[in-house]
Amino acid sequence: MDSQSFEQHKKALQAKIVELSGSIVSHYVELVSALEEVDGERLKRLGEQSGAIKQMADDLDSIIISAIPEIELLPENLHRMIAFLKISNKLAKAYDIAKKFGKRVSPMLDKDFAGLKIYKDMLELARSSLKTLEIAHQVCLNEGVFDLDTTLSRAIAEESRSDDLFSMIHKDIIISNYKEEVYVKASIELFNAGRRLERAADVALDVVRLVCYIRTGKEG
Helix, strand or coil: CCHHHHHHHHHHHHHHHHHHHHHHHHHHHHHHHHHHCCCHHHHHHHHHCCCHHHHHHHHHHHHHHHHHHHCCCCHHHHHHHHHHHHHHHHHHHHHHHHHHHHHHHHHHCCHHHHCCHHHHHHHHHHHHHHHHHHHHHHHHHCCCCCCHHHHHHHHHHHHHHHHHHHHHHHHHHHHHCCCCHHHHHHHHHHHHHHHHHHHHHHHHHHHHHHHHHHHHCCCC
16 A cells, blocks of 8 residues: 555545536536526425435545545545545535525525515525535646635635625615515525525535645645
């Protein structure tokens, strides 16, 4: 068992991570599109999709765990393998967030509600979360270390924007003072769903940090 064995495993794992992150980005693209088109049925289907992506993450976990005995167990190698496991788990969580979002929001989706400011801010939050996930996918796709600091800075800035948008949703609920029961319930649901989307941006930023660590050995 030598260091070359680790490099071989790392290359194979990176390819699997790229495949998984790409599938999740595609799912979020569909989610944002459904929100833009106010398509409740489409959003509902996204919330009910089979666990194919989750299975990809589970398979990746198994590959990582089975590879550990085959590499030279230097501390830095083991730490990087653990980082791969964390990336897999975080990407699976991002997918789970999207599915739960679809289930919660699809029942209330109609043209009237889509005209409210809280919905428009929710849509912008979904776009921001997608953008952070796209940055994470890009950093997974790029095998080099060139400009990792700039990429990390972009991810931090977009995650911060997601935080700000979620705060705006909170303010929307307070300021709007909806009287109709249907809007009150829907606003609460959107607040909870928005919290999930904001968390998806956090998860994407974590992935970027972990990839930076795998490439450089330094904490992001």
